[in-house]
Amino acid sequence: MLEIYDGPLEVPRILERWYGVQRRRNFGAFIPFVGTVRDEGGIEGLSFDLYRPLLERWFNHWQEQAAKRGAEVAMAHSCGDVPLFESSYIAAVSSPKRRVALELIDRFVEDFKANAPIWKYDLRGGERIYAADRSQPLCGSGLLG
Amino acid sequence: MLEIYDGPLEVPRILERWYGVQRRRNFGAFIPFVGTVRDEGGIEGLSFDLYRPLLERWFNHWQEQAAKRGAEVAMAHSCGDVPLFESSYIAAVSSPKRRVALELIDRFVEDFKANAPIWKYDLRGGERIYAADRSQPLCGSGLLG
Amino acid sequence: MVVTVEFLGPIGKEPIELEVRSLEELSSFLAQDAALQPWLKNSAVAVNDEMITDRAHPLKSGDRVTLLPPVCGG
């Protein structure tokens, strides 16, 4: 379940739907991580670009890794502008027992931060300013430099 | 936020409410853990007793620990019977940034399993059978033995 | 020197009132009930909702002693 939305995520609706699916599949542990745009540094919001083909590849690889441990992952992300106090990101893990889910949610979220092909911009004065200071080069960067 | 309910938790309603509170408080990361009754071993459901005075004390201690790291915890638990595929437990952590929330949700859930004064029973043939095999003695047990 | 003793969760026994001066004395008294013996070995003890890990903890009149058998929340 990889879902891309234009603008902010309707978090309660998404969580309700995912919760309904996972509990019918006899999973005992469900852990969503919800990321919300904070009011900091005077921004008006954030904006995102994403590259879907590689995002899907990254996600499918994670789904396979999770399946080896009897677990499943799900993800929702915003494309475009997301105002303050709205959410842009949900990652979730479901598994039969708690330990696997607790371990995977941590690795899933950290790996997402390091490897998902998504670009973040601050919204200031109506402009979209690349969040260079918070961005990380992907593995293998500089190949053409 | 420590909430005790008779019977199963209305998970979507609880998550929606907690999500609304935490995002207005400028938290960037919100991680609920939802525990659902699995269909295993032929049970018809689970049932719970809890001892509220010590549960509140345990929870308040956790709230203080979380506050030291700029985070907050919340918990909902069922009392009485919970049928298969319904949920009996939600633990949640909110924090400004992701790393603290990811670390705390793991410790909060594990410490809950080890120390929260709650007793679990399998429901079989309408009877309530103590889940002795899955229960752990609290720290200091055997003082009177 | 009357203390109240409560038995939580699966122990399934009504509270009792006892004249005892110490946890030592309480232990001896409760051990007379064969059905309680396994619970004494695996239960933790709180006095007035404080967890106690020292058997020498003194009891005073009006104290509420609580036996907490093995737990499993969630």
Next chain:
Amino acid sequence: MVVTVEFLGPIGKEPIELEVRSLEELSSFLAQDAALQPWLKNSAVAVNDEMITDRAHPLKSGDRVTLLPPVCGG
């Protein structure tokens, strides 16, 4: 030997088509654009949506090369 080169996210440049035989050649060509130089140093490279970490990776006609600058999802 025509390859398409795409520039993602904040690089903000339209795709181009080039006659190059290798990533080496591509690198030399792109380095002529001063505005691209910082991005060459910090971008990762995919060919036909496979991440590439070997500069010796051969290119063939019709390949799609993608430059991926530093990321920050969530």
